[in-house]
Amino acid sequence: MSHTPDPRFRIRLDYGDGVVLGPGKAELLERIAGTGSISAAGREMGMSYKRAWQLVEALNSMFRVPLVLSSRGGARGGGAALTEAGEQVLAAYRALENSAKEASSQPLATLRALRPEASARK
Amino acid sequence: MSHTPDPRFRIRLDYGDGVVLGPGKAELLERIAGTGSISAAGREMGMSYKRAWQLVEALNSMFRVPLVLSSRGGARGGGAALTEAGEQVLAAYRALENSAKEASSQPLATLRALRPEASARK
DNA sequence: CTGCGTTATGTCTGGTGGGAAATATCGCAT
DNA sequence: ATGCGATATTTCCCACCAGACATAACGCAG
Numbered sequence: 654m655s656h657t658p659d660p661r662f663r664i665r666l667d668y669g670d671g672v673v674l675g676p677g678k679a680e681l682l683e684r685i686a687g688t689g690s691i692s693a694a695g696r697e698m699g700m701s702y703k704r705a706w707q708l709v710e711a712l713n714s715m716f717r718v719p720l721v722l723s724s725r726g727g728a729r730g731g732g733a734a735l736t737e738a739g740e741q742v743l744a745a746y747r748a749l750e751n752s753a754k755e756a757s758s759q760p761l762a763t764l765r766a767l768r769p770e771a772s773a774r775k
Numbered sequence: 776m777s778h779t780p781d782p783r784f785r786i787r788l789d790y791g792d793g794v795v796l797g798p799g800k801a802e803l804l805e806r807i808a809g810t811g812s813i814s815a816a817g818r819e820m821g822m823s824y825k826r827a828w829q830l831v832e833a834l835n836s837m838f839r840v841p842l843v844l845s846s847r848g849g850a851r852g853g854g855a856a857l858t859e860a861g862e863q864v865l866a867a868y869r870a871l872e873n874s875a876k877e878a879s880s881q882p883l884a885t886l887r888a889l890r891p892e893a894s895a896r897k
Numbered sequence: 898c899t900g901c902g903t904t905a906t907g908t909c910t911g912g913t914g915g916g917a918a919a920t921a922t923c924g925c926a927t
Numbered sequence: 928a929t930g931c932g933a934t935a936t937t938t939c940c941c942a943c944c945a946g947a948c949a950t951a952a953c954g955c956a957g
Contacts (some may be wrong), residue, residue: 660788664786703917727925731933756878760868760871763863812902825945849953852903852954
């Protein structure tokens with residue numbers, strides 16, 4: 654029995670100035686696409702609406718075109734959806750994650766041989 | 776002239792419980808190997824000795840064997856050096872970075888076509 | 898046996914990031 | 928007209944973190 658189940662990969666693309674695309678924003682995009690709502694997506698991820706909205710704002714301002722379009726009012730109060738660019742960015746990020754993870758299996762095995770994670774009890 | 780010079784890759788290996796191996800700890804390991812001193816390495820990276828030491832402590836306790844050995848007193852006051860495991864972990868992380876970056880060039884090109892970074896002025 | 902530079906560790910404190918909550922606005926349904 | 932549910936935005940507040948600072952121990956050089 655190995656105690657080191659699987660180190661999770663976290664890849665962040667860092668353009669300067671705190672402009673970052675990482676797992677959090679990617680998942681948020683995904684859940685917005687799934688729920689059609691910023692607040693619902695945020696709730697699923699256990700974050701406040703404010704934070705979710707701030708992330709969306711960051712996402713929209715870090716590209717030349719917005720990734721999320723939102724609307725107020727209407728039958729169901731409003732909602733949000735990914736633009737085509739949003740879907741493309743999400744897909745590209747996922748593809749990036751996958752190929753990176755695949756390519757890293759060898760060095761990962763080396764690390765695993767070095768026995769990460771002993772106990773880390775506090 | 777493209778304004779998007781090069782999104783920097785940041786890869787973190789996340790074992791649960793806040794046990795994380797990322798670019799910061801890797802660079803610290805590298806500089807400890809180079810300087811033979813925790814405080815000197817920390818100074819080079821612009822961090823306090825306390826923080827550098829805390830990172831070393833985290834590194835040492837996240838594997839079964841310590842990655843950094845340190846000694847107090849002596850001619851030059853003391854010092855620190857990487858263990859063999861430390862050098863292996865550092866090498867494995869660097870290899871992982873390299874192969875991941877290489878494998879990601881294609882999705883990265885896709886993203887670049889979507890024109891990241893507009894202005895983001897605050 | 899004194900001095901020095903480093904490791905090792907604790908305490909205090911200021912800044913900041915994020916949540917909670919309050920408020921406004923929108924557009925359709927009824 | 929009125930209500931509803933979601934977006935949008937501000938203000939207040941507090942927990943947490945990181946740095947600054949203090950102190951101790953260490954071991955060799957001289």
